[in-house]
Amino acid sequence: MFDRYIVCEEGFRALDDGRTGGVVEVRMPYYRGLTLSMVEAVDLVLDGRPVPPARTTFTVHGRTYRFDQLPHTTDDRWEMGERAQLAFETDEPLTPGEHEVAVAVRLRISYMPVPGGGRDTKRLTLAA
């Protein structure tokens, strides 16, 4: 339902900590916030190439998590509409210009008859 809101048009940028890679901002594809333990995956495919979850981190309101930490995180929440930062490492520096950014979110919502989550693909521009 909220698939098209997942990938934010703004905020796509290169990492600024010396590593190669970037940050894409993402939003919850659900009508309410969920405890992080229920966020099963936020998978990124950049320009057609999947980025392994081990090379990504997830930041909400300034707190950064690895994806293998999320299943145990029951004291923090990704709120509806809140922009989370999905940071990812790449082998090569990102080139300025357009990139295809595809994000698939998997949510564990116990009472839904179908798997929760959604996917969204947008073409985002990395400033030079």
Next chain:
Amino acid sequence: MTDTAPGLPRLGTTLFSLTLEQRRPGRDLASLVAEVAARDLGPGLEMVAFQSLRGWPRLDDDAVREVRGVIDASGLTPSCLAINLDLGLYPGRLLSDDEAYEYVAVQVRGAAALGFPAVRVGIECGPEIMTRLLPLAEQLGVKVGVEIHAPLTIEAPPVAALKELFTRLDTPWLGFIPDMSASMRAVPDAVDDAHRVAGISPELTALTKELWAEPGPTMAKFPELERRAAEAGATPAQLGNLRMLFTMHGRMAPERWAEFFPHVVHVHGKFYGIVDGPDGLTDPSIDWPAVARVLREQGYTGFVSSEYEAHAYSDRYSAFDQIRSQHDMLKRLLEAEPAVAAR
């Protein structure tokens, strides 16, 4: 706040209707609640705790004061707080009954602190947990209602089990929250927008709507839907959209809501679009004259929260304007229906 005449169901709004509005940058709870009041879309005010209240259910005293202040300043009347039981909180297992009780109980206490007289839970909150919640509900003066949302119907075994429980306990503190998604007469047209975006052909959408409208239990129609969608070349994602039409929109006859009484603690006025018809405002997908008749006949004087949900399919319409239309329509229907006693 404009109210319905005494002795009638009262109108209101759930902020869930304004889900897209809440996602806009710069929107906060105070401005949203103030706008609901300014547009006279009360007097009842409902919200989804995990949607509208940051940090829920651990609100400190300052946060509680702030939320209460927002509601007080608006002049609206808290009607119901929608809470959730996340049985799948931990990977690989469901919450135990003890954990589930605690997960809900802390939220019932939170609702009481905020001044809500009722909470909404889902059907996953079964008879065991509901029974355990009764002393707390009674002590806090907060009714606990299980929402009956599509694809549930009066016949669904978990619903029958709750009905048996509520009849046996005979308490005003536990009951049902009918949601009109369970008793629709047509799939709303707003889905056409979502299907267009998803690349689903108008023919396949029309076919799904026809299949939906045929008699028989919805669940039994899934195999045929899947077969015909596959024939039409639907992708798994597109099939997901089509299946959602079956699970989000139920076909129970609206008259059957009468069977949930007297155990009704709140009502969700779910709707997907009011249009101007030849005889005035009307809802193509929900038979509101029939619903209004049941509520009147049952002597229901609680709130009907307008719950606009077409935002899930389309952002073409103003939720505020849609609620205005629904209120105008409902007020006319409720006040025009002759009372049972007067017949």
